[in-house]
Amino acid sequence: MNGLTRREKLITDTETVTQILNKSKVLHLGLVDGDEPYVVPMNYGYTFENEKLTIWLHGARNGRKYDIIRNNPKVCFEMCCDIEPFEGEVACKYGISYSSLMGKGVATIVEDVEEKKAALSVLMKTQTEKDFEFNDKLASVVGIIRIDVSDFTAKHRPAPQKQ
Numbered sequence: 718m719n720g721l722t723r724r725e726k727l728i729t730d731t732e733t734v735t736q737i738l739n740k741s742k743v744l745h746l747g748l749v750d751g752d753e754p755y756v757v758p759m760n761y762g763y764t765f766e767n768e769k770l771t772i773w774l775h776g777a778r779n780g781r782k783y784d785i786i787r788n789n790p791k792v793c794f795e796m797c798c799d800i801e802p803f804e805g806e807v808a809c810k811y812g813i814s815y816s817s818l819m820g821k822g823v824a825t826i827v828e829d830v831e832e833k834k835a836a837l838s839v840l841m842k843t844q845t846e847k848d849f850e851f852n853d854k855l856a857s858v859v860g861i862i863r864i865d866v867s868d869f870t871a872k873h874r875p876a877p878q879k880q
Contacts (some may be wrong), residue, residue: 721852726872726873726874727870728816728871728872728873729870729871730766731765731768733816733871734763734765734818734871735765736816737772737796737798737816737817737818737871738763738765738770738796738818738843739843740798740799740816741796741797741798741818742760742798742844743758743759743761743796744758744759744772744774744794744795744796745757745758745759745794745795745796745859746758746759746761746774746782746792746793746794747792747793747794747795748782748785748786748789748792748824749785749789749791750781750785750788750789751831753782755781755782755785757782758773759774759775759776760774760840761773761774761796761843761844762836762837762838762839762841762842762843762844763841763843764839767877770820770866770869771841771863771865772794772822772863772864772866773836773837773840773842773861773862773863773864774840774861774862775790775823775836775837775859775860775861775862775866776860776862777857777859777860778858778860779860780860782862783860784827785864786826786862787826788822790811790822790823790824790825791822791823791824791866792822792823792824793819793820793821793823793824794819794821794822794846794864795817795818795819796817796818797815797816797818797859798815798816798817799814799815799816800813800814801813801814801815801874801875802877803876805877810877812874812876813874814873814874814875814876815873815874816871816872816873816874817871817873818870818871819868819869819870819871820865820866820867820868820869820870821867821868821869822864822865822866822867822868823864823865823867824862824863824864825862825863825864825865826860826861826862827861827862827863830853830856830857831854832861832863833851833859833861834850834851834852834853834856836853836861836863837849837851837855837856837859837861838850838851842870
């Protein structure tokens with residue numbers, strides 16, 4: 718909850734947090750490359766058990782994000798859903814309603830094939846709502862990043878009520 722200035726938008730119930738995790742399909746991963754920020758959009762999967770959130774990302778096995786994580790595993794992320802523009806009587810009354818989740822944690826590049834297979838299954842369940850199984854060969858050709866989330870905040874900005 719650190720830094721949230723509009724507390725009336727804060728979401729604290731687990732069911733609504735889970736809805737945001739299910740509806741959002743792209744996570745924006747924030748990394749720090751030396752003294753330079755780097756953000757990359759990625760598909761994700763998650764587990765949310767006993768109020769512990771773990772996020773799984775997949776992609777190529779090499780690249781800039783892996784190099785950055787090896788040097789600095791501290792990450793942040795953002796995702797949003799239910800994005801709907803709304804109009805107002807004057808320009809400053811226009812806006813967008815949305816639900817979002819932001820957080821931070823520590824990223825780990827997963828090497829264990831069994832953990833990779835489980836992560837891929839979670840990712841596909843999140844993205845498609847279908848169950849998939851993966852074999853060792855498929856898991857060995859992709860890169861998996863696990864984010865152990867240390868802190869997150871969810872919020873909702875509703876459209877104003879029409880009068």
